[in-house]
Amino acid sequence: MSSPSRLSQFAGLSQLGIHLLAVSKGQPASEIRSLFIEGQIDFGESRLQEALTKFDVLNDLQEIRWHFIGRLQANKVRGVVKSFDVIHSVDSIKLAKRISRIAGEENKMPLIMFQVKFRKDDKKTGFEVDELLEAWTKLITLPNVRICGLMTIPPAGLDRHGTKNLFKECRNLADQLSLQDCSMGMSRDWEDAIEAGATWIRLGSILFGERHK
């Protein structure tokens, strides 16, 4: 068994209501299995096709929970709804409606988070804050999803101070909407995310090393 030390620095977080999502995109199934054996339950993938090949190999790990964190195309929704427990990256009203409809057809009730852009960022999808607020009364009536929080990714190049402020804005908006979860913070900024009130930190390279592709 490999050293448990890579998880030990996060061991106290769950008592604080903070969950560690191990982002396993670009990592082989064998790496996921060994981290699972060390005690990690929640894993994040950003591409359906890549994830499906791993699910096949790992289907004996019954406790494992899969989180979808990537851009979700309309034609991949059914596959994601069938195999993932949580979707962090719901970035439009249209997508939210589609997830709810397909979840109904598949007898599922996924946990979902809305991805929000707190700064202008042409490289990323996501709701503008105003857009989310405007759609809110409609979104909360979607029958087959459980809305649990907001997710955000700071724009590339934002400095530390700006990133901290952005994380706080995410926490404040989640509180305003009475949502428990904020999925924010990656390998480089997870400590600041926790300080601002993250409940899910999404860590890839700090756990697995550099990605294989």
Ligand SMILES: *Cc1c(COP(=O)(O)O)cnc(C)c1O
């Ligand atoms: C890849 C990825 C991560 C993990 O990034 P690291 O810098 O390796 O920790 C977290 N969140 C999302 C949405 C990602 O795509």
